[in-house]
Amino acid sequence: MIDYMKPYSFSDILNKWSSDLIQEIYEGINEDKILHALENDSLSIEDLIALLSPKAVPFLEKMAQKANQLTRWHFGRTISLYTPIYLSNLCASDCVYCYFASHSGIREKRVTLTEEQIREECIELSKKGIQTVLLLTGDAPNRVPVEYIEQAVRIAKEYFKSVNVEVYSMDEAHYAQLAHAGTEGVTLYMETYDKDTYDKVHLSGKKKDYLYRLDALERAGRTGIRRLTCGVLLGLSDWRFDVVWLALHAKYLEKTCWQSVISLSFPRLKHTPPRFKVPHLVNLEKLVQIITAMRLFLPYSPFNLSTRESAEVRDHLIPLGITSMSAGSSTRPGGYKVYQDTTTSQRPVLEQFEIDDHRTVEEVVSAIKAQGYDPVWVDFEPGFIKSL
Amino acid sequence: MEEINNTYLFDDPLIIAGRKFKSRLLIGTGKFPSAEALQKTIKASGTEIVTVALRRVDLKKPENDSILSVLNPKEILILPNTSGARTAEEALKLARIARSAGLEPWVKLELTPEPRYLLPDPIETLKAAELLIKDGFTVLPYIQADPILAKKLEELGTATVMPLGSPIGSNKGLKTKELIKIIIEQSNVPVVVDAGLGAPSHSAEAMEMGADAVLVNTALADAQDHEKMATAFRLATEAGRLAFRAGLGPQRDTAEASSPLTGFLFNSKNKS
Numbered sequence: 001m002i003d004y005m006k007p008y009s010f011s012d013i014l015n016k017w018s019s020d021l022i023q024e025i026y027e028g029i030n031e032d033k034i035l036h037a038l039e040n041d042s043l044s045i046e047d048l049i050a051l052l053s054p055k056a057v058p059f060l061e062k063m064a065q066k067a068n069q070l071t072r073w074h075f076g077r078t079i080s081l082y083t084p085i086y087l088s089n090l091c092a093s094d095c096v097y098c099y100f101a102s103h104s105g106i107r108e109k110r111v112t113l114t115e116e117q118i119r120e121e122c123i124e125l126s127k128k129g130i131q132t133v134l135l136l137t138g139d140a141p142n143r144v145p146v147e148y149i150e151q152a153v154r155i156a157k158e159y160f161k162s163v164n165v166e167v168y169s170m171d172e173a174h175y176a177q178l179a180h181a182g183t184e185g186v187t188l189y190m191e192t193y194d195k196d197t198y199d200k201v202h203l204s205g206k207k208k209d210y211l212y213r214l215d216a217l218e219r220a221g222r223t224g225i226r227r228l229t230c231g232v233l234l235g236l237s238d239w240r241f242d243v244v245w246l247a248l249h250a251k252y253l254e255k256t257c258w259q260s261v262i263s264l265s266f267p268r269l270k271h272t273p274p275r276f277k278v279p280h281l282v283n284l285e286k287l288v289q290i291i292t293a294m295r296l297f298l299p300y301s302p303f304n305l306s307t308r309e310s311a312e313v314r315d316h317l318i319p320l321g322i323t324s325m326s327a328g329s330s331t332r333p334g335g336y337k338v339y340q341d342t343t344t345s346q347r348p349v350l351e352q353f354e355i356d357d358h359r360t361v362e363e364v365v366s367a368i369k370a371q372g373y374d375p376v377w378v379d380f381e382p383g384f385i386k387s388l
Numbered sequence: 389m390e391e392i393n394n395t396y397l398f399d400d401p402l403i404i405a406g407r408k409f410k411s412r413l414l415i416g417t418g419k420f421p422s423a424e425a426l427q428k429t430i431k432a433s434g435t436e437i438v439t440v441a442l443r444r445v446d447l448k449k450p451e452n453d454s455i456l457s458v459l460n461p462k463e464i465l466i467l468p469n470t471s472g473a474r475t476a477e478e479a480l481k482l483a484r485i486a487r488s489a490g491l492e493p494w495v496k497l498e499l500t501p502e503p504r505y506l507l508p509d510p511i512e513t514l515k516a517a518e519l520l521i522k523d524g525f526t527v528l529p530y531i532q533a534d535p536i537l538a539k540k541l542e543e544l545g546t547a548t549v550m551p552l553g554s555p556i557g558s559n560k561g562l563k564t565k566e567l568i569k570i571i572i573e574q575s576n577v578p579v580v581v582d583a584g585l586g587a588p589s590h591s592a593e594a595m596e597m598g599a600d601a602v603l604v605n606t607a608l609a610d611a612q613d614h615e616k617m618a619t620a621f622r623l624a625t626e627a628g629r630l631a632f633r634a635g636l637g638p639q640r641d642t643a644e645a646s647s648p649l650t651g652f653l654f655n656s657k658n659k660s
Binding site: 072073074075076077078131254258259260261300301369372373374376377378379380381 | 418419420421422423442443444446454472473474482485501502503504505557558559606609610
């Protein structure tokens with residue numbers, strides 16, 4: 001129960017919204033409740049559950065229409081573009097679904113880019129017009145320390161207007177270091193909010209600490225990071241619960257980190273290492289239901305879609321609530337220049353996951369324009385960062 | 389049409405900081421689906437002041453930018469805005485970047501620390517206005533419909549005040565009507581109603597109330613036919629202004645007899 005005598009944490013909210021309670025609400029959903037949710041301007045969690053329920057599937061077109069309208073009101077017909085830069089594929093955590101996991105990818109090469117190599121990657125990407133990047137590492141704080149990431153941010157700032165990071169969860173002081181270096185946003189997926197599943201899929205390493213990860217975005221937000229991106233790995237656990245918890249997390253972050261943009265991603269787990277079979281595959285219809293329901297619940301939140309999805313799927317999802325897309329991505333450190341050539345006989349550098357949209361930046365830009373949307377290269381002014 | 393334009397627009401210019409504008413419709417440039425759509429909108433709207441979010445444009449390569457590439461600084465005033473800034477210092481930094489890139493030293497001051505409703509921070513706005521004015525900028529601040537804040541900004545020397553009708557992008561119209569009325573009544577600088585105007589009728593309503601100008605963005609950007617919608621907003625803004633100048637009759641809840649019952653008192657033969 002929430003103790004109102006002290007500021008509550010997100011963990012208290014999660015405890016209140018147990019799977020039993022959510023299940024009970026799902027069981028009471030009927031057509032009237034779905035229609036009510038569709039007509040409402042500001043949705044309650046119960047409304048969101050109505051839209052996520054199996055009974056809402058016949059209303060998908062209505063949800064999509066409303067999602068399209070709300071997104072246009074808040075973002076116009078624009079799609080922001082970003083590209084990931086993988087800095088390292090070293091990992092000290094063992095997560096069964098990930099190719100970077102310490103017990104996975106034995107044959108491929110593990111590397112951490114040097115400063116000079118980071119620079120080479122940046123130069124290559126900036127040639128393509130990219131102005132917003134996301135720097136990524138595995139979960140190896142000892143071998144890829146915060147100071148390394150901080151330096152990478154500073155280098156990337158020389159080439160791009162907006163630099164964001166998707167790295168391991170860290171202490172507030174470390175987030176402050178990254179913020180000070182000029183980081184605009186921090187992306188950190190909880191992977192799953194379901195404690196039992198979380199424990200089962202994270203076999204060892206620092207990432208096994210559920211609560212430390214759960215509160216990480218809030219720690220980042222407290223340091224003034226302007227963009228916090230949350231998400232679940234769709235497929236790990238029953239999405240009808242995970243997505244509700246994700247929505248609660250986004251709402252909680254809106255209130256506690258009220259000056260930060262809270263954005264969401266919808267990564268679908270599709271390709272996994274041989275030892276792990278995706279237990280709750282999310283098909284395209286379900287993905288559409290999730291994105292549109294969440295758009296109705298969070299009309300002003302940026303929604304991101306990565307190249308985990310195919311070109312065709314990404315094009316179809318643009319008008320349904322997506323506001324930001326990655327383009328021309330490689331999920332391998334050095335994938336743009338340093339280790340770009342994969343045809344040589346040497347061991348290939350390990351990639352985090354197989355991407356499904358292989359189009360170039362230019363091709364993605366044309367596809368966005370073809371749908372009547374304006375590609376946005378940057379939506380951030382580096383002058384905002386105090387240290388500069 | 390042209391003939392009417394000549395008479396009613398030229399003798400009634402909008403004057404901001406000593407500069408004359410024929411059009412009373414200001415336009416925001418966010419959310420447009422393409423450079424072409426923005427260009428059509430600007431042309432059909434007749435606007436002479438276009439605001440641009442500095443964080444969204446590439447001042448170093450304006451020719452490559454989907455917004456800057458369609459703006460001709462000889463025909464329209466490019467009014468840089470500080471959207472995204474959360475503190476007075478950030479706003480000042482942004483305004484200086486725009487000025488050093490060659491834009492005129494005018495700035496639409498937007499301090500919106502909360503990214504969802506983008507409501508303006510009155511405290512930082514007041515601080516920033518002071519810093520910017522000292523630094524030589526002509527300042528047009530986006531504010532809550534707060535009459536006291538409006539007066540304080542005017543005293544600092546802002547060129548206008550720009551109270552919001554309702555939250556940005558909401559299309560809800562003049563939800564702050566009663567407060568905007570007070571601002572208009574008390575203001576010595578032009579009052580530009582900014583944000584939330586979702587339909588031409590909202591623009592007309594603001595102008596009928598005596599606003600000096602309106603600023604519209606989302607309703608124009610999201611139109612299916614950009615040319616038609618921009619024309620509609622232009623006509624509505626002009627219609628509202630004309631009605632204001634013509635002197636609108638008060639609205640009444642009951643009918644008022646046009647033959648008054650006490651008219652006989654004014655009849656000369658009944659005066660004794």
